[in-house]
Amino acid sequence: MSPKEILEKYKNGEMTLTEALEHIPDRGIEEMGFATIDTDRHKRTGLPEVIYSSGKTVEQVSQIAERMHLKGIDVLATRATPEMFEAVKERIPGAQYNALAKTIIYKQNTQPSTEGYIVVVAAGTSDMPVAEEAVETAQFLGNRVEKVYDVGVAGIHRLFHRLELIRNARVIIVVAGMEGALASVVGGLVDKPVIGVPTSIGYGANFQGLSALLSMLNSCASGVSVVNIDNGFGAACQASLINKL
Known part of the structure; x- marks a missing residue:
């Protein structure tokens, strides 16, 4: 009996839910x-x-x-x-x-990488563990990934040096601690979706990433969305779904 036939019998009252589930092997x-x-x-x-x-x-x-x-x-x-x-x-x-x-x-199921790529931008070297989680996850999901690390707002010219690579991506993940300003800066320079990842990196008033999270949530740049603190995995999943649309 096919799943469609099972569903029809259940909808018609010819089979209880328990009986229907028993007919589905997996x-x-x-x-x-x-x-x-x-x-x-x-x-x-x-x-x-x-x-x-x-x-x-x-x-x-x-x-x-x-x-x-x-x-x-x-x-x-x-x-x-x-x-x-x-x-x-x-x-x-x-x-x-x-x-x-x-x-x-x-990985045992090989799949070609997407034509468009995701770029992971990290504000500082201290943010790299979260950025690398995003990179590993995005690659695991079959995406081509580029990295732009240590380009925080304290030396903003470093970001401009890599701007072409960032602008040509389909999706941009921005990983930043401290005040989390980098997501807003990038969001004001590109026409692609930006996913902000606040990290727990910072001094005492950073509140383990809460200040960066609030800064990103309050971004005045359009097109910036935000995941939870240190959630490089979640950002990569969202970016992968967007990249494969």
């Missing part, structure tokens, strides 16, 4: 007891299931990664420790680790 769920993998996420949303490693044990991360690998799902784990990587690598020998981004990646 509901997009992989139960592991301590975790439930969404195996259908990529088909449903265009973005795959990803492991957020913070708060999980080394064993949990490695088991989830292995199960995803066995199900044919490319593996991306964010906020992962070196210990987690070593455990994953034992189960998936080809896995790669970016120590700065804290990401574990294993």
